[in-house]
Amino acid sequence: MPIFNKIIEVETTSGINIYNITPQVKDFIAETGIKNGQVLVFSRHTTTALAINEDEERLLEDIKVFLNKLAPASDRYLHNDLHLRIVPEDEPINAHSHLMAMMLNNSEIIPIADGNLALGTWQSVLFFELDGARKRTIFLQISGE
Template identity: 35%
Template sequence: MVSTSSMTLLTTEYNQMIRITGEIEKAVKESGIRDGIVNVISRHTTTGITVNESLECLESDIAEFLSRMAPEDWPYAHARMLRDYGSTAGNPTGHLKSLLTGNHCHLMVSGGCIQKGGAQEVYFCEFDGPAQRTILIQVMGE
């Protein structure tokens, strides 16, 4: 059996980490699937999905690390006029940060619950906000 749902977020900051574990747990419960896998994927190229410990200090460290890896003031080739879009691309760091975090995660489902460590949370990462964002959640199993 396969159950697919989506969730929409309205982010409020240029860079933002939002815990979405509860929404994934809800989607798994509503699917009726007891054993299988859940796939979570962002539909956007300047966002990420990642799993990590939910600590404010760690969230800050992750944001700082990503900022060092993709600094705003670098002379990116993407930061130029794009004729196909009819505008200037001002979001190269969002694409690069997404590349580092990935845009999806997979979690096992057992007994109708997602299997994760006690400290693990699933995060949606915004790297080019604020914006309206869509996340797809697909549960597969029986």
Template identity: 35%
Template sequence: MKSYRKELYFNIPSRRGLVNITPQVQQAIRDSGIKEGLVLINAMNITASVFINDDESGLHQDFETWLEGLAPEKPYSRYHHNGFEDNADAHLKRSVMGRETVVAVTDGKLDFGTWEQIFYYEFDGKRQKHVLIKIIGE
């Protein structure tokens, strides 16, 4: 069995931002030479998520509205974590959206259902963050 590791780096200019990383993940699969296996895509920061869903702008706005309703950024004083930092809401949003996703690799391609895409979602941006891509297989 072979393995391949790649990191993607992000500098989201706003506090929150959503990036479709499907093309970068597919390129990593091509670069790996692995035809059959699994790919793990993992947000390597506690205030960001990786997940699979549809690449549709209305849905992206629905995520933002829903998450802000569950864990509003302000007032900062509502959270016990906020003291040295002001990102408790980002930690909670990440807990809801998840840390990583795993996708099957078949014939050297992401083995997706209709409309599925991979997204990086940042909840506490304005500094460099990264995502791990780990591919295993043959």
């Protein structure tokens, strides 16, 4: 069974932002010629996440509000005591972003059937920037026939 790997990049903006990466995943499936199998989508950062959900503007805003309630940036976090640990000069205050990422997924495995993602009508592959702005990378791995 062949396996194909690819890294896609997303230039993000600061704060919580959600990007629909379904088109990039579909393009990679088409490039490989795989008709039946699965694709692993893996976020390579500790302050980003992935989810399969609806890409609807008002829902995405609701998600941002919900995540901010779960881990408000204004709360006190030990991770933000930068003076107590060795960190790069540009280390952000971002404990809340790490905690939000833990409430979501860092990977999704999606079936491929007849050369297409086997997603439901309203489902999209969503990439969450929880800290940003940065260049982020997402690892894709397709296996199948």
